[in-house]
Amino acid sequence: EPEVTQTPSHQVTQMGQEVILRCVPISNHLYFYWYRQILGQKVEFLVSFYNNEISEKSEIFDDQFSVERPDGSNFTLKIRSTKLEDSAMYFCASRRHGTEAFFGQGTRLTVV
Amino acid sequence: AQSVSQHNHHVILSEAASLELGCNYSYGGTVNLFWYVQYPGQHLQLLLKYFSGDPLVKGIKGFEAEFIKSKFSFNLRKPSVQWSDTAEYFCAGPSTPGTYKYIFGTGTRLKVLA
Numbered sequence: 716e717p718e719v720t721q722t723p724s725h726q727v728t729q730m731g732q733e734v735i736l737r738c739v740p741i742s743n744h745l746y747f748y749w750y751r752q753i754l755g756q757k758v759e760f761l762v763s764f765y766n767n768e769i770s771e772k773s774e775i776f777d778d779q780f781s782v783e784r785p786d787g788s789n790f791t792l793k794i795r796s797t798k799l800e801d802s803a804m805y806f807c808a809s810r811r812h813g814t815e816a817f818f819g820q821g822t823r824l825t826v827v
Numbered sequence: 828a829q830s831v832s833q834h835n836h837h838v839i840l841s842e843a844a845s846l847e848l849g850c851n852y853s854y855g856g857t858v859n860l861f862w863y864v865q866y867p868g869q870h871l872q873l874l875l876k877y878f879s880g881d882p883l884v885k886g887i888k889g890f891e892a893e894f895i896k897s898k899f900s901f902n903l904r905k906p907s908v909q910w911s912d913t914a915e916y917f918c919a920g921p922s923t924p925g926t927y928k929y930i931f932g933t934g935t936r937l938k939v940l941a
Contacts (some may be wrong), residue, residue: 748929758871758917758931769934771928808929814877815861816873816929 717741719819721807727768727825736792737824738807747790748808748816749782756808764790779811797826831860831920833932839907841940846934848903850892850918860901860920862892863931866912874916877901888912910941 719737728734740747751759761770764782781793790809794801804823810818834849852858862874875886882894903916918932926936 750929751877757917757933760928760930763928773928777844815859815873817873817877818863820870 717817719807719817721805721819723792723822724820725774725823725825726754730799732798733770734794734824736790736794736799736805736807738790738809738819739788740790740807740809741817742788743749744809744817746809746810746812746816747782747784748768749792750806750808751803752806752821753800753803761792761805769783794824797824799826802826831918831932832932833918833935835935836933837938839938839940842910843907844939846903846905846908846912846937847864848918848937850901850903850932852901852918853899854923858894858920860892860894861929862886862890862901862903862919863917865917865934866877866884867913868909871917874903881894908937908939910939913937913939 719741722737726734747764750758751761752758752812762776762782763770779795783791802825804821806821807819810816830853832851862875862878865871867922874890875884875892877884877894885891889904892901894901914937916935919929922928922930
């Protein structure tokens with residue numbers, strides 16, 4: 716069964732460093748998402764991406780965040796200068812038109 | 828703005844008890860609603876979904892949910908829970924009909940006692 720894969724599973728980084736979280740969506744999917752879940756809190760929408768551009772983003776997704784689909788298969792989330800409060804589980808998701816979203820296993824980001 | 832709300836934050840049940848977790852949404856019209864489950868240490872998985880048609884939808888692992896338009900509800904049910912159902916359950920839906928953006932309820936943490 717096809718699945719969304721995310722790497723790495725756990726990333727530890729120092730405050731102020733840049734991180735790139737990687738996702739490989741399911742191959743025939745067209746809509747891509749990043750969500751995050753701070754420990755003990757709800758799953759929060761960050762950004763959606765369709766047709767090679769951001770279709771919607773939340774207030775969390777400020778100038779420190781960017782997304783890219785560099786090669787038609789990967790979908791990345793970059794955080795330019797990490798802060799302690801960026802520590803969370805980051806989920807990538809993808810879907811076809813009119814279907815549910817499929818989520819990856821998540822990347823646990825720890826900023827120290 | 829659309830919201831998806833879950834009433835129960837923590838639920839503790841004994842095995843074989845029946846389960847009902849509440850989910851309400853705030854907009855009318857065509858709705859797509861989902862229940863996801865997150866087992867300890869694992870990723871979000873789809874339990875079931877409603878797009879249209881029969882308001883009673885059946886999902887995996889014996890779960891079902893009923894879309895009641897008049898009550899703006901989409902409650903999750905299971906007649907007899909098992910210890911392995913211990914997990915966090917999230918209701919989700921588009922923030923407005925047709926949008927790309929899903930929003931999630933705050934989640935319900937279910938603990939099933941053996």
